[in-house]
Amino acid sequence: MxxxxxxxxxxxxxxxxxxxxxxxxxxxxxxxxxxxxxxxxxxxxxxxxxxxxxxxxxxxxxxxxxxxxxxxxxxxxxxxxxxxxxxxxxxxxRPFEPAAKPISDSAVIGEGTVVQPNVFIGNHVRIGNNCIIHPNVTIYDHCVIGNNVIIHAGTVIGADAFYFKKRKERAVMYDKLESCGRVLIEDDVEIGAGCTIDKGVSGDTIIGQGTKLDNMIHIGHGTVIGRNCLFAAQVGIGGKALIEDNVILWGQVGVSKDLVIGKDAIVYAQSGVPASLEGGKTYFGSPAEESRAKMKEINWIKRIPEMWEKLTNK
Amino acid sequence: MxxxxxxxxxxxxxxxxxxxxxxxxxxxxxxxxxxxxxxxxxxxxxxxxxxxxxxxxxxxxxxxxxxxxxxxxxxxxxxxxxxxxxxxxxxxxRPFEPAAKPISDSAVIGEGTVVQPNVFIGNHVRIGNNCIIHPNVTIYDHCVIGNNVIIHAGTVIGADAFYFKKRKERAVMYDKLESCGRVLIEDDVEIGAGCTIDKGVSGDTIIGQGTKLDNMIHIGHGTVIGRNCLFAAQVGIGGKALIEDNVILWGQVGVSKDLVIGKDAIVYAQSGVPASLEGGKTYFGSPAEESRAKMKEINWIKRIPEMWEKLTNK
Amino acid sequence: MxxxxxxxxxxxxxxxxxxxxxxxxxxxxxxxxxxxxxxxxxxxxxxxxxxxxxxxxxxxxxxxxxxxxxxxxxxxxxxxxxxxxxxxxxxxxRPFEPAAKPISDSAVIGEGTVVQPNVFIGNHVRIGNNCIIHPNVTIYDHCVIGNNVIIHAGTVIGADAFYFKKRKERAVMYDKLESCGRVLIEDDVEIGAGCTIDKGVSGDTIIGQGTKLDNMIHIGHGTVIGRNCLFAAQVGIGGKALIEDNVILWGQVGVSKDLVIGKDAIVYAQSGVPASLEGGKTYFGSPAEESRAKMKEINWIKRIPEMWEKLTNK
Known part of the structure; x- marks a missing residue:
């Protein structure tokens, strides 16, 4: 900031x-x-x-x-x-500025952009041209949205980072790190219904150009997502991750914080990503591994009873 | 359409x-x-x-x-x-028609139906009798809701299908397949808070009579759900799935697209369903298998160290 | 009640x-x-x-x-x-009382509390001092919120319990157990965006003092959460669970109903908790086990091919 x-x-x-x-x-x-x-x-x-x-x-x-x-x-x-x-x-x-009205007078909204009813647009928000902001969307103060962006109903852009300091000596143990960052959504992004994209602690959470998010996706504070990524429903990504261009995450994938998923990587549904993944490969499992190796492992597990028999029948 | x-x-x-x-x-x-x-x-x-x-x-x-x-x-x-x-x-x-007001004049709302504050009801929506639509719900244009339906707060009915065509040659890689389908919710359905039920690409997403959904459930475009199903919180179902009558899905189950889950099937919590499941059985795991076989497998895994010992002590 | x-x-x-x-x-x-x-x-x-x-x-x-x-x-x-x-x-x-306006006249809101636009506050709700209720939040009737509480956008407090009685003989199979409980949120709690916290069937769902919830967390009816807990995004907890003080649940953890997670327990991301867990320990997996044992098991699985070779090469 x-x-x-x-x-x-x-x-x-x-x-x-x-x-x-x-x-x-x-x-x-x-x-x-x-x-x-x-x-x-x-x-x-x-x-x-x-x-x-x-x-x-x-x-x-x-x-x-x-x-x-x-x-x-x-x-x-x-x-x-x-x-x-x-x-x-x-x-x-960067004090919290309570809103005087649902769409702040200090917000700038581009030509051709449609803002549906019951939307909240906070102070100093900038929205580009030819966007559609569907009903009941919330855009917190200072967020910046490009051109041709679609945001579906109920999505929340720019809520506070989930970031606390532990104070062992106090009865109320967690002290909040107030966030002063923003969310930047680049051109041609579509964000599904019921998503939450948190602002950065002090920098920006970025959704890169042309990236498409399905419904109920959570993106943590300060995470940077490249261009033309495709995330299916209920994916969750922790804070300060870097997801490079063209990454595909299938439904309910969970990605930890502070890591990199390389360009063109594909992660299958329900996988859990605890650490960085090299680009250009396909992954599966929780914790995620290269999908072919993981599939083999799943087959090996099925052979345990056969091994037991071999072992005990000798 | x-x-x-x-x-x-x-x-x-x-x-x-x-x-x-x-x-x-x-x-x-x-x-x-x-x-x-x-x-x-x-x-x-x-x-x-x-x-x-x-x-x-x-x-x-x-x-x-x-x-x-x-x-x-x-x-x-x-x-x-x-x-x-x-x-x-x-x-x-089927052009996108920006809303003139939170509840469209072209919407038809039945007798005895309560619409709570901050609800959005789009153009040409039809809602039956004796429903309760809780606050901050969004119902997109053309959706149809039966009688005695309860929809809890923050739920989104009828957002666009997540369906894109890849254009390798273009910088902005994904072209949106505009959806013109609807969501049909039959009588006696209850939908929890924070759910998202997408419209069909061209046909209908259907929630069958008497089905009950808990909170934060995602239903993809064109998926058809039978009667008297029970889905626990945070279940996600991809597009164009067919879930037959009386199916029970426990919490956080993920179901892939284009498949069938047969009548009376039960799928335990956090399971992942990548392909069709026969009805009348109980499943667990990611990927999901018959639960009894899966439980046996989990026990076999626990015996690997014993096998290792047998193998190396001979 | x-x-x-x-x-x-x-x-x-x-x-x-x-x-x-x-x-x-x-x-x-x-x-x-x-x-x-x-x-x-x-x-x-x-x-x-x-x-x-x-x-x-x-x-x-x-x-x-x-x-x-x-x-x-x-x-x-x-x-x-x-x-x-x-x-x-x-x-x-405890009849359902349709709202006459977005913020009920019977609601009591404390000094210094900021209620942002598009919030719904139901009948008989009490909110303490110095809270921030962000846009598009829904607080159902009778809920009670303490002091210094922050609730982020789109969150739903007090939706109905997901609790039905099966009637095999009827075409519409599930009868709703109407809930008359409340949600109590104690002082110094922060709740992220897009969460859903259901009311108790007849008693209270409680979020203990100083507990912090990230985004898209589901808490079932009647669940009691202790002080200073920390839950990462997309955690789901079933009904009537007891989560003791200082428990940490990482992202996408699922917790079943009617169980106890003991004080100071830590559960790693995407784990599934089907039964009570002792406090003071760290858990992983679906179903969750002590994390060190689970990690060993994951390593043992990797050695199956080596065992097969040992077994067949003799």
């Missing part, structure tokens, strides 16, 4: 009550979780084992829970609870 | 720019995909291997991509791209 | 046309299915094998289909069809 105008690091330090180390003349241009940072960004780290990754990332300003050597040209903001400090910045610079 | 009034085949030929072969005095009475054709229908075929099937089908008028011998009493419409020609006819004779 | 004011057992007998046996001066204070009864309740039993359980339950008034000895201090209401008698009482004392 980028700020509308850059903010002085001294101002950020004052807002979150942090000690400022390093370059105190820096201007912050945005805020991002560590996986998505660019130069000018504020990010945070609260585990020592991730300090190096954070300090060496593209982030210019790092909220951290211990005073360490500040890398050249960067600034550190030292505070006891970097997570809460980060969340407070998200809430300040 | 039937036309409101029959259309001369010569007019159809002119609309799609096709060469007319055979009987030029025919009147077309409707338009259907090849799986659903009746006498008087227009259909299409674009692969040589399906030519015979199409030419010998009940369809009276066939859009085809090569000049072949025209069967007696029929007409051929020869054009380079029968798929696009067919889609253009669907769009012309 | 409790009555607003107690009702004389003689009045109940007259309403359902039952013969009254035992203490005719009793006052009924509520109506409950047998699993949830408290002193003062009316309940019903219609199978001889459950007579003892019903007669010895906390219920004070039992609708029964045969004259038997009435326990001291109780009353029996003898009628041919106790199920239908019970349902008629539910319909009389």
């Amino acid at each position: 980028n700020f509308e105008v850059p903010v002085a690091v001294t101002e950020i330090a004052a807002i979150i009550g942090a000690a400022l180390e390093g370059n105190s003349s820096l201007m912050a241009t945005g805020i991002n979780e560590i996986h998505k940072v660019r130069a000018g960004d504020i990010s945070f780290v609260d585990f020592e084992k991730y300090y190096d990754k954070a300090l060496n990332s593209a982030a210019t300003i790092i909220i951290i829970n211990k005073k360490v050597a500040c890398p050249e040209g960067k600034a550190l903001l030292v505070t006891d609870d970097p997570f809460s400090a980060y969340v407070s910045l998200v809430k300040r610079y | 039937n036309f409101e009034v029959p259309v001369a085949v010569t007019e159809i030929a002119a609309i799609i720019g096709a060469a007319l072969e055979g009987n030029s005095s025919l009147m077309a009475t409707g338009i259907n995909e090849i799986h659903k054709v009746r006498a008087g229908d227009i259909s299409f075929v674009d692969f040589e291997k399906y030519y015979d099937k199409a030419l010998n089908s009940a369809a009276t008028i066939i859009i085809i991509n090569k000049k072949v011998a025209c069967p007696e009493g029929k007409a051929l419409l020869v054009t380079d791209d029968p798929f696009s020609a067919y889609v253009s006819l669907v769009k012309r004779y | 409790n009555f607003e004011v107690p009702v004389a057992v003689t009045e109940i007998a007259a309403i359902i046309g039952a013969a009254l046996e035992g203490n005719s001066s009793l006052m009924a204070t509520g109506i409950n299915e047998i699993h949830k009864v408290r002193a003062g309740d009316i309940s019903f039993v219609d199978f001889e094998k459950y007579y003892d359980k019903a007669l010895n339950s906390a219920a004070t008034i039992i609708i029964i289909n045969k004259k038997v000895a009435c326990p001291e201090g109780k009353a029996l209401l003898v009628t041919d069809d106790p199920f239908s008698a019970y349902v008629s009482l539910v319909k009389r004392y």
Whole structure:
């Protein structure tokens, strides 16, 4: 997420009550979780084992829970609870804006686009030309939808990331990482009824051009889907996955977070994908394996009684 | 889908720019995909291997991509791209009609039926007597609902079929087969919250009398479900399946397209049904097998370590 | 469900046309299915094998289909069809009240709570302070929501229990058990988009404090979920399950009805839980087993071809 105008690091330090180390003349241009940072960004780290990754990332300003050597040209903001400090910045610079009406005046809707009754379109949403948004669809604030997009009834675009920090010492154990990302839906996408596509924590969830989703598909926060993919009904994909072009997922496939499914891969129905899959191949099973090997395995299992007999009749 | 009034085949030929072969005095009475054709229908075929099937089908008028011998009493419409020609006819004779209001004036709603707030009821919808349509339900144009039907909140009846033609040569790879079918829900059906029941491509998706669906169930285009079936939550069924009377599907079962599940079959939770199942039996597993055999198999797997020991200790 | 004011057992007998046996001066204070009864309740039993359980339950008034000895201090209401008698009482004392408007005048909404557009809030609903109810959410009558609760778009709280009685002799085979329970959502809960949480048949479905649900999660009637649980997308849980504190269910897990998952249990993605699980352990598979044992089993299966070779090469 980028700020509308850059903010002085001294101002950020004052807002979150942090000690400022390093370059105190820096201007912050945005805020991002560590996986998505660019130069000018504020990010945070609260585990020592991730300090190096954070300090060496593209982030210019790092909220951290211990005073360490500040890398050249960067600034550190030292505070006891970097997570809460980060969340407070998200809430300040991308506050939740309750809707005054079902279709926000700040939304921009292109020519030839049909918005059916009972649709909600949030603040700062942009929708391109010649789209159809069917009834009872919800589009949260800041989402961006291209041209020739069809979204079927009841689908939800841009709900919050499911992302919590565990606080073992507290009675209410999970602290929410407020999300400030968006959903971007490219041209020529069709999304079925009853789908949910979450916004990124700080970056964008993307559905690539020409991709078609059937009904009741869940896409987690920050996941990026390529062009011309085809997902059948009830597929679920976790957060920050990368699904390359032309991937086909059949019904009820589940895909874990933080992985890559390579171009042209096909995954058969009800498979579970716990880790990255190479492109150009066909997979089956939970956990998913190459489908031919899996089919052989299924046949081998059928031969266990025969083996038992061989073994005991000798 | 039937036309409101029959259309001369010569007019159809002119609309799609096709060469007319055979009987030029025919009147077309409707338009259907090849799986659903009746006498008087227009259909299409674009692969040589399906030519015979199409030419010998009940369809009276066939859009085809090569000049072949025209069967007696029929007409051929020869054009380079029968798929696009067919889609253009669907769009012309069953155009998408944007809604002027949440409940269309052309909808007919029976006596004693309660429609709760925030419901969308499209054009030409018919709903019988003594139904309850709960909030935020969407019923697309042309769907037909019987008497004593309960539809719970957020359910979507009649979204488009998930049906695309692959165009390898194009950057945007999938061409949509516009659907002109309907959903028919018979008397005494109850449908849970958050379900999606797609319309048929050209015929009807049918939910038979007395059938009860739990929440978040997906029913694909053109699927026909018999009487008194019971489906638990999160079941998904692909397109053009036939589920006979009294079938029970437990939670999260997935059923592939184009198959038959016979009368009185029971399928246990999370099973995957890739092919037709005989009626009167109980199934489990993904892929599903008779449950007793599957349970035995699960037990055999547990004995592999024992077999290994037997094998290596000799 | 409790009555607003107690009702004389003689009045109940007259309403359902039952013969009254035992203490005719009793006052009924509520109506409950047998699993949830408290002193003062009316309940019903219609199978001889459950007579003892019903007669010895906390219920004070039992609708029964045969004259038997009435326990001291109780009353029996003898009628041919106790199920239908019970349902008629539910319909009389908790009738379906069609909504006059999207947000009922009888609903109580706390300070600082934001209700976004297109939300439905039914009769007698109570919502606490500082909640966010996102667009197109449906909250059925009588549900109760605590403080600091977030409910994402399209979610349905309080739809009817999926609970039917089979009537083999009838053409329309399933009789609905009308539900009169509620959903209680405790403080600090977050519920994702497109979830469905059914009301209890007569008691409450409960989501415990601090629990977080991702998108498209189904929770069946009367299920009780503890504190600080974390469920990933597309999880489904049947009716009357008890999920204790801190349980983590990963994506697409299915949990059967009438079971207990113990405190701190973790169940990996796509697992199926057919029976109770001890707390503090990690599970995987369908049916679910301890994950380490399941992983070993998966490895053993891979060795079947090696065993076959050993067996046949000797």
